[in-house]
Structures are given as structure tokens and as C-alpha cells.
Amino acid sequence: MSVRDIHPSRQLKGEILVPGDKSISHRAVMFGSLAKGDTRISHFLSGADCLSTISCFRKMGVPIEMEKGQVLVHGNGLHGLRAPEEVLDTGNSGTTTRLIAGILAGQSFPSVLSGDDSLNSRPMGRIMTPLNQMGAHITSIRENGCAPLRIEPGRLHGIHYTSPVASAQVKSAVLLAGLYAEGETSVTEPALSRNHTELMLQGFGASLTSTVHPDGTATASVLPCSELFARDIRVPGDISSAAYFIAAGLLTPGSEILVRNVGLNPTRAGFLTVCQNMGAKLSLQNKTTQGGEEMADILVSSGPLHGTVIEGSLIPSLIDEIPILAVMAAFADGTTVIRDAAELKVKETNRIDTVTENLSAMGADVTPTEDGMIIRGGKALHGAQIHSHLDHRIAMAFTVAALAADGPSSILDSQCVDVSYPAFFQELDALCGR
Numbered sequence: 001m002s003v004r005d006i007h008p009s010r011q012l013k014g015e016i017l018v019p020g021d022k023s024i025s026h027r028a029v030m031f032g033s034l035a036k037g038d039t040r041i042s043h044f045l046s047g048a049d050c051l052s053t054i055s056c057f058r059k060m061g062v063p064i065e066m067e068k069g070q071v072l073v074h075g076n077g078l079h080g081l082r083a084p085e086e087v088l089d090t091g092n093s094g095t096t097t098r099l100i101a102g103i104l105a106g107q108s109f110p111s112v113l114s115g116d117d118s119l120n121s122r123p124m125g126r127i128m129t130p131l132n133q134m135g136a137h138i139t140s141i142r143e144n145g146c147a148p149l150r151i152e153p154g155r156l157h158g159i160h161y162t163s164p165v166a167s168a169q170v171k172s173a174v175l176l177a178g179l180y181a182e183g184e185t186s187v188t189e190p191a192l193s194r195n196h197t198e199l200m201l202q203g204f205g206a207s208l209t210s211t212v213h214p215d216g217t218a219t220a221s222v223l224p225c226s227e228l229f230a231r232d233i234r235v236p237g238d239i240s241s242a243a244y245f246i247a248a249g250l251l252t253p254g255s256e257i258l259v260r261n262v263g264l265n266p267t268r269a270g271f272l273t274v275c276q277n278m279g280a281k282l283s284l285q286n287k288t289t290q291g292g293e294e295m296a297d298i299l300v301s302s303g304p305l306h307g308t309v310i311e312g313s314l315i316p317s318l319i320d321e322i323p324i325l326a327v328m329a330a331f332a333d334g335t336t337v338i339r340d341a342a343e344l345k346v347k348e349t350n351r352i353d354t355v356t357e358n359l360s361a362m363g364a365d366v367t368p369t370e371d372g373m374i375i376r377g378g379k380a381l382h383g384a385q386i387h388s389h390l391d392h393r394i395a396m397a398f399t400v401a402a403l404a405a406d407g408p409s410s411i412l413d414s415q416c417v418d419v420s421y422p423a424f425f426q427e428l429d430a431l432c433g434r
């Protein structure tokens, strides 16, 4: 087991370019693999999750080259995947598993998807239900609604699916199967989840529309297509990774850091809205848009934070940032209420439990609820032994808590940061002047 000792720090200074967005990196490999021609991906995230995606497509006969943050995918076309000779290993990655399931549902060969213990305990019924309604044949091998999944060839037809959850993974799985289906396929979700699939598939030539309705629900529709066309993708920095540095800059007195080139797609930028609601000092510079994805540099200066309410349609836009927001709330004055976030229970860990356990270990006042937590902030946090439970977001969020705490902490199974941010500790050390 890897253990990382973290000592309190003052004054983070300097600039940082966080790695490429995980959601966009996955999709660039997937859609590049289904397109005709070469897709060059720059600022690709070489974290374990995205490497699982690359390995799955290589096993289906797609040549993919990697060199210094650049990936070159030699796409064989929409019908160019080959039957894999072994189980497709999706590692720790829910995105890989659920999106690839949508693609595999439309293939003429059988396949099996399986991941690590955490992945194989996450719910897959949410994609099996709509995909099987479309005519796919997906079964849970252990009959528990989880991976390993067996996918047999099926003839797909379009459906209009109303998803009970705002989940980009569910939406994307159904839309990707829709590329292979007869007739139109649409997904309506209770609130708009991240829309990278819609933006990027349009860029690759798919016929896709999306609408947010006046009541806040959202529908995306796709028509079957005969071919996607390769294009180059520049991946913006991942706001989910930037969030740890933004939080560290806000919480450690005397800090000033510039986080460069952060993706600010509005369906992902809820973290910044909440920072502002908590009184954070942030300014956005050099705004640009590429491939429909907005990005900017974010200047962060330390300063006091106050409690807030995080709820409703904001939740999907910051779901992966809730562990670090909970840490910020523990250092803020007043009470923070997080609700409507029951999805936290089905991530790499049950993040309501793992955040509560570790904040409590540091002396914070936190009460878990059915769909979130209540944090009464402002108590001094002390160093503690942090159990990441192999969840990368828990390891990184509590590393930041440890920087701002009194006394040293240790993070157990700290190597799990490799899932989304292999250089996390080195880059944090550099900003801390260590």
C-alpha cells in the first residue's frame, strides 16, 4: 500500500497547467476509433482511466499511438471494430464501461466488459435497461446488475428514453447505440448533464440535436449514421483536477496561483459558481472556445469562505467536485448544505460515506444525509490518517484538507490518484515550494 505524508503548507505560488479533461479524453479516443481517418488528440490525459479506454479499442483492432501527451487514433470507421479475443478490461472507469457498452450493443460480435472490484460493484442496470429496450442483449454475468457484462449482437432500433438520473454516462451510452439503430434515438434527463458527447459527436459529423426545456429537463437526439469523420481534438484542462489547486489556493493564506487553460463548459463549471457563492476570490482571463468547449485561465487568491447551499440542477455540473467542496465547506464560516446528490453513493466509493469518515477523522462537524451532507464549518481541522479507499477524488480532496490542517496527515493508498492525475503530488509540491 502506498502512503503519502502531507504536512501543512502556507502560500501556494506559481502557475499550473492541469492535465487534459478526463471526460473529453475518453470521448476523443472512442469517437476517433469509430471515425474514418486519423484523429490526433493533444493534451490527452494519460491517467489510468483513459488508458483503459485506449486498451479496449486496441483490443478491438484500432491502431492507437501515444507520444508525449499526444495520441493518434487510426480510426477504422463506424463498422470497423474487430471482435476482441479477450475480456475488455475497463479498470476503475465507469465512463469507459458505460460508454463502450453503448458502442458494443451495436456491433455484430459478442464481448465481455469487466473492471476492478470498485467498478464491478457500480450499477450497470441504468445502461442495460435502455440499451436492452433498443434491442441489445446485455446481461450481468453475476446477475447482480453490475459488471462483468456480456454483450451479444442485437439489431437496434431507436427509442425515446426518459432517464431517471441526470447522467452523462447513461445519456452517452444510449446516444452511441443510437448511431447503430434504426430510426431516431433520444434521451431526456431530469437536468442537463455534461454535454461533451453531444458537442464532439456533432464535430465528427453525427446528426445530433439537443435542447434544454423550460422546466430544466433536457433532451438529446441522434440519427443513425453511416460514417463519422476524423478530426483533431485539443483537450482542455480538466476542471475536476483544477478544483484541487483552486481549493488549495483559496484555503492556504498568502497564496496566489494561476491555473491555465481550464475547460469551462457550462455543464461542468458548477464548482466555480459555488466558489463564488462562498466568497472566493477568482478571476477568469484569456477566455477562448475550441470545438464548442470553452476554456480560460483562472487566477486564485486566498481568502475567507462562507457556507452555502449546493443543490438541484447545479449538482450534475459539479458532481465529481463534491469531495473537495465538502473540504472547503469544513474550513468555511457557517453551515454548508449539500443535497440532491444521491449519485455520490455510486461513484468509485460511496462518497457521502468516505467524505464523512475522513472529515470526521480531521475533527470537522459533518452529518451525512440520504442525498448529501451538512457541514458546520469553521472548526480547526487537525491532521489525521486518511483512508482513500482507492478513490482518487478522496485522496486528492483530503490532501488539500491536510495542507490547510494543523499537524501532519497521511493518505493511505495515495497511488490511486493515477486514475485521473498521475502527477498530482509532484505538481502540488512544486506550488508549495517543496
Ligand SMILES: O=C(O)C1=C[C@@H](OP(=O)(O)O)[C@@H](O)[C@H](O)C1
Pocket: 022, 023, 024, 094, 095, 166, 167, 168, 169, 170, 172, 193, 194, 319, 320, 343
Ligand atoms: O460522462 C462522463 O465522462 C462522466 C459522467 C459523470 O458520471 P455520471 O454519468 O454517472 O453522472 C462523472 O461523475 C464521471 O466522472 C464522468
Ligand SMILES: C=C(OP(=O)(O)O)C(=O)O
Pocket: 049, 092, 093, 094, 095, 096, 320, 347, 348, 393, 420
Ligand atoms: C466518477 C468518476 O469517474 P467514472 O465514473 O468514469 O469512474 C470520477 O472521475 O470521479
